Amino acid sequence: MQLILASTSPYRKELLTRLHIPFQTARPDADETPLPGEMPETLALRLASLKAESLADTFTDALIIGSDQVATLDDIVPIGKPGTVDQAKSQLRAASGRTVTFYTGLSVFNSANGQQDALVDRYEIQFRNLTDAEIDRYIELEQPLDCAGSFKSEGLGSALFARHQGADPTSLIGLPLIALCSLLQKHGMKVL
Structure with a gap:
């Protein structure tokens, strides 16, 4: 049975490697617009x-891995990818001294029999109090715009x-490997 990663994220690909x-990657076709009133955990899972x-329909005899991540500040305000240096500075200033919670949804779908198992991994980051100089230097060195x-x-x-x-620091990067190993095992694919 093929293993397919429904993602073009280089971060998820590196984690699954x-x-x-052996696996292939493919671009999923999914409207990522949140539903009205949808909670972050529910959105990530959906x-x-x-x-x-x-x-x-493309891979009819495969285990297909789907993953999505929703980040929130103080478990309330959604946070996305900054895209620009100014937005990254704004996000890190807002996070300074506060908690960012990541909800990483994970699904393994067996396209041959329609069986699907899914879960959400929750991970929290407490930021220390950051100075503007630290934020600027960090962004300069790491370029975390994506x-x-x-x-x-x-x-x-x-x-x-x-x-x-x-439970799993790899969920911060976008693919909780500990949970994935369990779900693959459940579908008959042994990692070791």
């Missing part, structure tokens, strides 16, 4: 499932944190 399982399901919350936890972003808490 760590498992040493989009992860939708992304996996969107490739079922990362939700304007930081890369796998790099220098750790210098921004007071603490972090969660």
